Amino acid sequence: MSSFINIGKVEFQKIGSFKLILLIIISALITFGLSLSFILYKKEYLLSEGLMEIQSIISISAYFATFTLAIFSAINWYYLISFENKNGTWSILLTKPISKFKLLMTKHTLHLVMYIAFNILYTTASFILLIIMNIEFNISEFLKLQFIFFLVAITIPYSQLLFHLMVKNGLLAFSLTIIILFFFLIKDIIPDIFAMFIPLLNVDNVWIDIKNTRIITLYCIESILYGVIIFLISIKNNYYTYE
Amino acid sequence: MEAIITLSNVSKSFQLQQVVKNLSLTIPKGSLYGFLGPNGAGKTTTMRILVGLIEADEGEILFKGKNIKKWRKSLFNHVGCFIDSPSYYPNLTAYENLAYIQKITDKPLAEVDRVLNVTGIYYAKDKKVKNFSMGMKQRLGLAFAMLNDPDILILDEPTNGLDPEGIHEIRNFLINLCKNEGKTIFVSSHNLAEIEMMADYIALINQGKLIYDGKLEDVLISEEYIVKVKQSEEVIQMLTNSGLDVTRLKDNKFSFKADQYKMAVINKKMAEKNIDVYELTPRKRTLEEIFLNLTKTDNPLKKEVGLYE
Known part of the structure; x- marks a missing residue:
């Protein structure tokens, strides 16, 4: 366990801890800024439609968070996975007495730590947003909604990882972030029956059935399974073996 | 080993x-x-x-x-x-x-x-x-x-x-x-x-x-010898009569191919005939020469040094 933490710390230092912290802060700030601007711009409409309440505000900020999260994840995986490929350093790592599983597990854990850090800041930003907009809310409901976002939004970084594994080029994979964004933009023209089976869209779908605990639970399980499957693919993938 | x-x-x-x-x-x-x-x-x-x-x-x-x-x-x-x-x-x-x-x-x-x-x-x-x-x-x-x-x-x-x-x-x-x-x-x-x-x-x-x-x-040592003797014409004649292919080189030198057993016989004959031998060296090839020959598809060197077909 201590060596696992040690590898994580060294990995964090290698990428640049300052750079990573800055990335998390900027992503959360952009989400906050975009959400606030949109709500202020559409304030009259939201008020007239009775949408100035916690679920609507959280779903708006979650919508913007998907965009920033896609970019955040692309940069994150670039540093964790593709950066090694760019520098040819897989050949060093994989020819040293360290298990490939342990090494990749550390990278995934580090990504998860950053994802949690992003979510903490994003939750704080959403909290501030609700306060600014003078919306009454129940703290436990707020935390529940944020936790649902945390679980279903995991499909975004893991979809991004899939691009990195498929195209084997960090910069190209980064630019493919546009595919994630494209999916969100075309969501409205896809029949709901199809959209609900695309895990990447769970983060957006989830707000439609937010009252239905059973469906929400299914979305959460599906998202976690999706992440686990891509994690397992990344462990087995030949990307790291120069095939 | x-x-x-x-x-x-x-x-x-x-x-x-x-x-x-x-x-x-x-x-x-x-x-x-x-x-x-x-x-x-x-x-x-x-x-x-x-x-x-x-x-x-x-x-x-x-x-x-x-x-x-x-x-x-x-x-x-x-x-x-x-x-x-x-x-x-x-x-x-x-x-x-x-x-x-x-x-x-x-x-x-x-x-x-x-x-x-x-x-x-x-x-x-x-x-x-x-x-x-x-x-x-x-x-x-x-x-x-x-x-x-x-x-x-x-x-x-x-x-x-x-x-x-x-x-x-x-x-x-x-x-x-x-x-x-x-x-x-x-x-x-x-x-x-x-x-x-x-x-x-x-x-x-x-x-x-x-x-x-x-x-x-x-691989560097070939079965080719370079010889320099005082009575070169006499030796060349002797080698040609023995069925060897002799190549004349500059400075009164000549070369021929022979395995080590044949070379021992030639050496003995030269000693019997009181030939003054100034130089007798196996020709050493460079790796470059060998490499270039071996990587050609049809090369005679493969057989000579016992290479895999």
Whole structure:
């Protein structure tokens, strides 16, 4: 366990801890800024439609968070996975007495730590947003909604990882972030029956059935399974073996 | 001859192209083994298979008698390698690059200073690697390979991109490691003169197939002799009468092909006839000459030195 933490710390230092912290802060700030601007711009409409309440505000900020999260994840995986490929350093790592599983597990854990850090800041930003907009809310409901976002939004970084594994080029994979964004933009023209089976869209779908605990639970399980499957693919993938 | 690594009938294909074909090699312990072949011959693929970066489709690789598939992790406690161009983290210093590997493998950091000293880049240990010259990067690559004192170094073109002085230094460094510290070094290179100056053994591959492996000195010595005598016409006549094909050279010298037994008979005859012999030397071929001949598809040298068809 201590060596696992040690590898994580060294990995964090290698990428640049300052750079990573800055990335998390900027992503959360952009989400906050975009959400606030949109709500202020559409304030009259939201008020007239009775949408100035916690679920609507959280779903708006979650919508913007998907965009920033896609970019955040692309940069994150670039540093964790593709950066090694760019520098040819897989050949060093994989020819040293360290298990490939342990090494990749550390990278995934580090990504998860950053994802949690992003979510903490994003939750704080959403909290501030609700306060600014003078919306009454129940703290436990707020935390529940944020936790649902945390679980279903995991499909975004893991979809991004899939691009990195498929195209084997960090910069190209980064630019493919546009595919994630494209999916969100075309969501409205896809029949709901199809959209609900695309895990990447769970983060957006989830707000439609937010009252239905059973469906929400299914979305959460599906998202976690999706992440686990891509994690397992990344462990087995030949990307790291120069095939 | 104790083998440190043995490859038996190793083959590897990428899609439809077979890159390595039934390759069998034995790398003796404590040897400096040169691995030669033209571009695309399968050298780097073989080296990648050796260090487990890719898996062979067929065949077996033994390290000290143990299969590397089963003993991968313990193997890397004894093997240091440098495959392709030197790899490093450009934004870290030389020290941080090496320390990173030590930390993730739970190995002592004191080793970092040792390898930086041995490879001669200690003075630049706090300099970011992106600012290193090509020579310094090659040395850092060697330092990565040498971490934790491995028994064998597998080096793919370690002198690529170096100036003559750098090549000379790396060559001497490798010879010293092999002769004085007993390390086994398996090195590929395009620089044939460099391999000729340092290797004990060589393996030549072309289009994925082994065409020669064995002691370097055995392949360099040809069964051709150069002779300079006072009574040259008399000797040439004698040799021609014996059915030998004699080639006249400048300075009253001539050459002919003969095996060592035939040469002993000729020598005896010359002594009986009181011929004044000034020079009698087996002609030594250069590795370049051998390499160029062997990598031609139709070459007479293959039969001459007992090469694999």
